[in-house]
Amino acid sequence: MGLGEDLRLLSEQVRKRQAFIKGEEATKQALILPFIQALGYDIYDPTETQPEYVADFAKKRGGVMEKVDYALHLKGQPSLFIECKAADAAPEDHDGQLARYFNATPSVRLGIVTNGTRYRFFTDLQSPNVMDTTPFLEFNVLAFTDRDLDLLRPFTKEFFDASSIQGHAEEIIFVGKVTALINELLRNPSESFVRFLLTEVELVSGRVTRSVVERFIPIVKKSIQTTLLDMMTKSIQQEIAQPNAQNAPAPGPPSPAEALQRAAEAGESAPQIETTELELEIFRIVQKQCAESTLKQTIGYKDSTTYFGINLGKVTSWFLRAFTNGKKKSLVTRLPTEQAALLAPGFEVETAPDGLGKSRVFFNASSDIEKLRALVLVAYEEEAKRQSSGTTEGGATSESTPTP
Numbered sequence: 001m002g003l004g005e006d007l008r009l010l011s012e013q014v015r016k017r018q019a020f021i022k023g024e025e026a027t028k029q030a031l032i033l034p035f036i037q038a039l040g041y042d043i044y045d046p047t048e049t050q051p052e053y054v055a056d057f058a059k060k061r062g063g064v065m066e067k068v069d070y071a072l073h074l075k076g077q078p079s080l081f082i083e084c085k086a087a088d089a090a091p092e093d094h095d096g097q098l099a100r101y102f103n104a105t106p107s108v109r110l111g112i113v114t115n116g117t118r119y120r121f122f123t124d125l126q127s128p129n130v131m132d133t134t135p136f137l138e139f140n141v142l143a144f145t146d147r148d149l150d151l152l153r154p155f156t157k158e159f160f161d162a163s164s165i166q167g168h169a170e171e172i173i174f175v176g177k178v179t180a181l182i183n184e185l186l187r188n189p190s191e192s193f194v195r196f197l198l199t200e201v202e203l204v205s206g207r208v209t210r211s212v213v214e215r216f217i218p219i220v221k222k223s224i225q226t227t228l229l230d231m232m233t234k235s236i237q238q239e240i241a242q243p244n245a246q247n248a249p250a251p252g253p254p255s256p257a258e259a260l261q262r263a264a265e266a267g268e269s270a271p272q273i274e275t276t277e278l279e280l281e282i283f284r285i286v287q288k289q290c291a292e293s294t295l296k297q298t299i300g301y302k303d304s305t306t307y308f309g310i311n312l313g314k315v316t317s318w319f320l321r322a323f324t325n326g327k328k329k330s331l332v333t334r335l336p337t338e339q340a341a342l343l344a345p346g347f348e349v350e351t352a353p354d355g356l357g358k359s360r361v362f363f364n365a366s367s368d369i370e371k372l373r374a375l376v377l378v379a380y381e382e383e384a385k386r387q388s389s390g391t392t393e394g395g396a397t398s399e400s401t402p403t404p
Contacts, residue, residue, distance in 0.1 A: 031116025040157035
């Protein structure tokens with residue numbers, strides 16, 4: 001299995017084991033060693049995964065030599081330290097302990113503090129061989145996205161390069177700050193941002209005063225909303241307009257390689273669409289659930305750059321749209337919000353954005369789809385009824401362009 005599959009399996013195991021784990025040693029055995037193994041390191045080879053490592057300049061505290069819980073060795077020297085704490089401990093309370101080991105070992109440029117659930121990654125961006133006071137990356141095995149997996153991948157055994165740790169750390173920090181800044185500017189345009197736009201479009205003659213900026217702030221917000229909506233609408237329209245958009249009925253989804261080849265044959269830009277393992281897992285679960293229905297309609301899927309649609313043979317007959325790329329994952333259905341809320345107790349449900357569907361249900365992992373069986377079946381059966389009656393949501397015939 002790949003990194004994503006291994007960590008999703010581990011995530012499910014952690015959920016089951018967490019309540020029964022007491023103390024640091026149990027946390028190491030049940031939670032942390034499986035994580036190290038998922039990163040590709042041999043936990044049974046002491047020359048690669050060395051427990052109770054004594055740093056060169058470790059000090060005795062109370063007559064006992066301090067030891068780091070695990071030192072991962074690459075090319076014969078320690079390259080990564082892992083300091084472990086009990087599952088119910090807050091890892092941030094023990095950053096200083098890791099710092100002492102880190103500072104004493106020049107070959108180590110990466111340190112991790114963890115309680116088996118949360119992993120805090122440190123390096124020495126500010127001063128060489130002196131561990132930074134704040135982590136450049138935090139990974140939660142119970143709640144991670146595909147982007148989190150991409151950020152974690154450089155620290156696996158296959159891709160680990162001690163000399164490039166700082167570069168990875170700087171990139172992660174920079175991208176995070178720029179992303180947060182752009183999100184904030186799109187939601188709440190700053191005065192300097194509005195001034196920049198007014199200068200670029202040359203809309204205002206003369207000096208751009210504060211009163212001019214205040215007058216244009218709501219206009220800029222409206223322009224941003226219009227632009228984002230237009231981008232989303234065009235993406236959806238392109239999916240509907242694709243001549244080869246219909247999915248051939250099949251017992252299971254095509255492989256990623258087949259999907260890429262089909263995209264190339266259709267003249268699409270393959271790198272723009274990547275069907276993830278999470279999306280395929282959602283499809284498999286939904287496919288199994290729908291097989292329990294008496295309607296016995298064959299389902300298919302169509303991936304896009306913004307969402308993963310599950311349908312009854314053609315993209316216009318969709319009944320679920322999975323959004324898995326953002327921090328909050330969600331399923332969009334054609335069911336009214338009130339009905340979806342009744343079918344998904346315990347889940348956050350809201351009205352879907354205009355043009356995407358009617359209701360949106362938020363979830364954390366593919367395992368949550370199992371708990372949404374009632375929602376999936378009703379959405380599936382309602383769409384099957386619409387398809388067989390030849391009508392869409394609005395009551396038009398199936399020959400009309402349906403609401404996406």
